[in-house]
Amino acid sequence: MVNTTIDLGRGLVLRNPVMTASGTFGYGEEYADFVDLSRLGGIIVKGTTLHPREGNPYPRMAETPSGMLNCVGLQNKGVQYFIDTIYPRVKDFDTNVLLNLSGSTLEDYVIGAEMVNELEKIPAIELNVSCPNVKQGGMAFGVTTTGISQVVSEVRKVYHKHLMVKLSPNVTNIAEIALAAEAAGADSVSLINTLMGMAIDAEKRKPKLSVITGGLSGACVKPVALRMVWQVAKAVKIPVVGLGGISNATDAVEFMLAGASAIEIGTANFIDPAVSAKVASGINDYCERHGFESVADLTGVLDA
Amino acid sequence: MTKQIADFKLVGKQDFGRSVLLRLQAGQALPDIQPGQFVQVRVDNSPSTYLRRPISIHDVDFQKNEIDLLVQQVGEGTRHLAQTATDTFISMVLPLGNGFTVPEVGEKALLVGGGIGIAPLFYFAKVLKERGMNPTLLLGGKTETDLLRLVDYQQLGETFVTTEDGSSGEKGFVSMHSVWSKRQFDKIYVCGPKPMMKAVAKLAAEKDAWCEVSLENLMACGLGACLCCVEDTVEGHVCVCKEGPVFNTRRLKW
Numbered sequence: 059m060v061n062t063t064i065d066l067g068r069g070l071v072l073r074n075p076v077m078t079a080s081g082t083f084g085y086g087e088e089y090a091d092f093v094d095l096s097r098l099g100g101i102i103v104k105g106t107t108l109h110p111r112e113g114n115p116y117p118r119m120a121e122t123p124s125g126m127l128n129c130v131g132l133q134n135k136g137v138q139y140f141i142d143t144i145y146p147r148v149k150d151f152d153t154n155v156l157l158n159l160s161g162s163t164l165e166d167y168v169i170g171a172e173m174v175n176e177l178e179k180i181p182a183i184e185l186n187v188s189c190p191n192v193k194q195g196g197m198a199f200g201v202t203t204t205g206i207s208q209v210v211s212e213v214r215k216v217y218h219k220h221l222m223v224k225l226s227p228n229v230t231n232i233a234e235i236a237l238a239a240e241a242a243g244a245d246s247v248s249l250i251n252t253l254m255g256m257a258i259d260a261e262k263r264k265p266k267l268s269v270i271t272g273g274l275s276g277a278c279v280k281p282v283a284l285r286m287v288w289q290v291a292k293a294v295k296i297p298v299v300g301l302g303g304i305s306n307a308t309d310a311v312e313f314m315l316a317g318a319s320a321i322e323i324g325t326a327n328f329i330d331p332a333v334s335a336k337v338a339s340g341i342n343d344y345c346e347r348h349g350f351e352s353v354a355d356l357t358g359v360l361d362a
Numbered sequence: 363m364t365k366q367i368a369d370f371k372l373v374g375k376q377d378f379g380r381s382v383l384l385r386l387q388a389g390q391a392l393p394d395i396q397p398g399q400f401v402q403v404r405v406d407n408s409p410s411t412y413l414r415r416p417i418s419i420h421d422v423d424f425q426k427n428e429i430d431l432l433v434q435q436v437g438e439g440t441r442h443l444a445q446t447a448t449d450t451f452i453s454m455v456l457p458l459g460n461g462f463t464v465p466e467v468g469e470k471a472l473l474v475g476g477g478i479g480i481a482p483l484f485y486f487a488k489v490l491k492e493r494g495m496n497p498t499l500l501l502g503g504k505t506e507t508d509l510l511r512l513v514d515y516q517q518l519g520e521t522f523v524t525t526e527d528g529s530s531g532e533k534g535f536v537s538m539h540s541v542w543s544k545r546q547f548d549k550i551y552v553c554g555p556k557p558m559m560k561a562v563a564k565l566a567a568e569k570d571a572w573c574e575v576s577l578e579n580l581m582a583c584g585l586g587a588c589l590c591c592v593e594d595t596v597e598g599h600v601c602v603c604k605e606g607p608v609f610n611t612r613r614l615k616w
Contacts, residue, residue, distance in 0.1 A: 081587070081588065081589070082583070082587060082588065083587055084585065084586055084587035088583075088585045088586050088587045088604075089585065089587070091364050091365040091366065092365070092366075092367055104589075112598050112599055113589065113592070113599055115594075116579060116580075116591075116592050116593065116594070116599075117579075117580055117590075118589070118590045118591075118592065119580050119581070119582050119588070119590035119591070120580075121410075121411070121412055121413050122412070123409075123410060123412070124412055125412060126412060126413060126582060128582070128588065128590055130588070130589045130590060133589050133592070133599055276412060277412070325582075327583065327587070328413060328414070328582045328583040328584075328587075328588060329404065329412070329413065329414060330367070331367060331455060331583075331585065332367055
């Protein structure tokens with residue numbers, strides 16, 4: 059029997075290292091016909107902001123080689139709506155439910171975090187300082203060390219549970235951003251958010267996305283994500299949660315070998331809505347096959 | 363309504379030139395499927411196709427556990443799908459979205475289809491006929507060969523036709539057909555290109571008739587998670603895949 063438990067610290071203990079990435083799994087309910095949620099380490103619900111947002115106009119998606127671009131733009135009904143309407147539906151799921159919190163001002167992040175801190179069954183926030191699709195979608199905070207220090211330290215003052223900070227890959231040196239988040243009080247970092255990209259319809263001579271640029275995700279980003287996880291894991295002492303193009307258990311194991319303590323499945327949920335549970339059991343099989351008694355032992359054991 | 367992901371065996375194909383009818387057989391009993399719902403099909407062996415393709419359900423045979431898809435080749439994904447060899451297994455997620463609202467007994471229903479948009483109206487007309495209602499169909503295409511399976515549609519109800527070149531039926535668009543001035547309908551259902559659906563919706567509004575349209579916005583997940591396929595409605599942006607694809611036109615900001 060392989061021990062699959064992953065302890066990310068400050069009360070966030072996962073049954074196994076597999077979580078579903080924000081914005082790709084709804085509130086879990088959308089996937090309940092395909093996945094037994096109790097077989098997941100956690101689900102991270104849609105990016106939520108203090109105030110409701112309508113998001114960007116249609117079209118918001120373009121398929122790309124082995125991936126896709128999106129520019130949804132943080133469409134959500136706000137933190138209060140989550141508390142009143144969504145939380146009662148998800149709080150008793152037999153898995154960790156994490157809330158992905160985004161904002162456009164420091165104050166929005168702090169007030170939102172204070173409100174979420176009161177939700178007994180939400181053990182962690184994934185702080186989104188890296189949404190590329192809205193003008194003040196937090197990415198301004200996520201691309202400089204001073205910006206990330208500021209938002210993480212202010213949220214840390216009011217949020218007393220596990221604080222995971224989701225990093226943008228759209229930076230020159232992601233390790234120094236991660237170090238700044240760690241120094242400001244993050245309990246873990248998750249990476250990568252989407253890579254900024256663009257798609258053009260040559261026949262129409264028009265951009266394919268309503269706001270021209272969007273975030274790239276899917277299998278095509280995996281090598282970039284893996285490299286960044288490796289760089290960050292070498293730099294920080296807090297746990298690293300790896301994501302970016304993970305489509306199967308082997309991909310997930312690679313992220314753990316590169317230094318991730320847990321992983322998130324994102325765009326792959328769109329292609330196989332049952333993939334997350336399959337990845338969880340596949341990691342287990344890998345450990346049995348290679349004689350690992352604990353999934354946690356995979357973290358960072360890359361023979362390099 | 364339980365959704366499922368399953369491999370279906372391609373047991374039959376009928377070629378219509380640019381379009382093809384795919385008959386797909388499930389290995390187990392089909393779930394309940396409403397007319398107007400759709401499937402998300404995975405396209406294998408197409409390097410440029412990453413996401414599933416949403417395709418409307420053309421017909422269902424619950425005795426044989428078969429689903430028919432009428433697929434028009436519009437890009438690489440649908441081209442590969444159309445070229446799939448029989449006996450190949452194809453992964454589908456289904457049934458997705460909400461179907462058409464079934465009319466009340468005694469109400470006169472008009473089903474309006476344009477181009478490949480006629481596809482979901484087949485199963486809908488069949489269900490209505492089985493329930494003893496007599497749907498009227500109005501089908502349009504650019505030319506005669508666009509009117510796929512016209513003879514089969516005609517078995518399901520009185521069928522009117524328009525073509526833009528006049529090669530079959532009345533010349534022009536479906537919104538110009540003379541049936542609009544001759545008959546009254548209680549419920550109008552439309553599927554086709556957006557300009558055509560808007561034209562029919564406008565016509566319906568002028569006649570104060572109830573009208574549903576089936577949208578086909580670009581989508582990724584098909585489950586209401588990714589929020590890519592949104593349509594602007596009176597309630598704001600809503601997902602076509604989950605809230606639709608069928609919408610009452612009163613909800614839309616057309």
